[in-house]
Amino acid sequence: MANVLYLVHRLPFPPNKGDKVRSYHLLKHLVQRHRVFLGTFIDDPEDEAHVGELSQLCPDLHIERVDARWGKVQALRGLLTGEALSLAFYRRPSLHAWVREVAARHGIDVSVVFSGAMAQFATPLLPKVPMLVDFVDVDSTKWTQYAPEHTWPMSVLYRREGRRLLAYEREVAAQARQSFFVTPKEAALFQGLAPESAARVQSISNGVDAEVFAPQPGLDSPFAPDEWPVVFTGAMDYWPNIDGVCWFAQAVLPRLRGQWPQVRFYIVGRNPAAQVKALAGDDVVVTGTVPDVRPYLAHARAVVAPLRVARGIQNKILEAMAMSQPVVTVPECAQAIGATAEDGLFSAADADGLLEATSRMLQAPALREQLGHAARAFVQARYSWQAHLSALDGWIDEVRA
Structure with missing residues (x-):
């Protein structure tokens, strides 16, 4: 059994949206074999109701609360520091302090980072605590793709975010023991963008809980009979x-x-x-x-x-x-x-x-x-x-x- 620091940008429960489905199943997998210390964020007030259920799965839990509007204002500090806005959005001194305390008290063996922006809390532990990063997707490319769909000034901000976030993703991947992406295509895309880390990049696919998502005759229809x-x-x-x-x-x-x-x-x-x-x-x-x-x-x-x-x-x-x-x-x-x-x-x-x-x-x-x-x-x-x-x-x- 290892002591695993697991850092996730959004409360991994309930698994009711794409990233939370993956982060939840990753947590569920980790706790089967290891003691997991979970540091995460709540960015939706509705998720507060599920903290108790999550703490039963992972008792070693630290949660930061994010007000989306204030978080966006805080993210703009990245314009002054020259960094990706995503990093400034999630930066919390209290989460940094919790990570240091957990590492000092419990001897963390490895950190598992879900979403590149969360690596900022794990990198201070390097090289003593090796880091594994699940980027999921190449987020920097997403921001670049968004730009043409928006007008100024958002188009400029999205292009900037794509550039700055890619620089950070490359920095994180260079320090990680291994980096993961959801498909071979995403892994190959990142390998092309960060050739210096290509040998330490692989894909881990998503899955589906086919017992939960299964045909069930007892489910009542929410639709009108004639539509x-x-x-x-x-x-x-x-x-x-x-x-x-x-x-x-x-x-x-x-x-x-x-x-x-x-x-x-x-x-x-x-x-x-x-x-x-x-x-x-x-x-x-x-x-x-x-x-x-x-x-x-x-x-x-x-x-x-x-x-x-x-x-x-x-x-x-x-x-x-x-x-x-x-x-x-x-x-x-x-x-x-x-x-x-x-x-x-x-x-x-x-x-x-x-x-x-x-x-x-x-x-x-x-x-x-x-x-x-x-x-x-x-x-x-x-x-x-x-x-x-x-x-x-x-x-x-x-x-x-």
């Missing part, structure tokens, strides 16, 4: 999700309803941004937070994930497939998962393709059921959390040797 629900799930304050649903609602949905007026687009997820709320109407339902996304997936006529700005493996797609639902998405998301139409994952690069694939699901219930079985079989065979995260065990054993 054909097309469903998207995800955190709706996340820019790629916002962009994706707005694009689908504007470029695809009117044409779907032209063929089938009973179609309604359900946007299911917490914290919908203003752009998302503005879509609500007769043809679009914006649910906000729901207690359980599974009834929406189970009774959907079609599930879509039209993410034009997306990186890595999308948990929302794996969860829908595990629920025996085929999914219509874009090529980059399908390629990351490695599934094809025969596996229940359709991809289309433009609105015409999305329209065709979604229409196919809407008008062919028997085909949708057949492909749904194929989708569940695919994720059961390839996306076990235990199988993927076991790669981390070897590195923890190695740094302790």
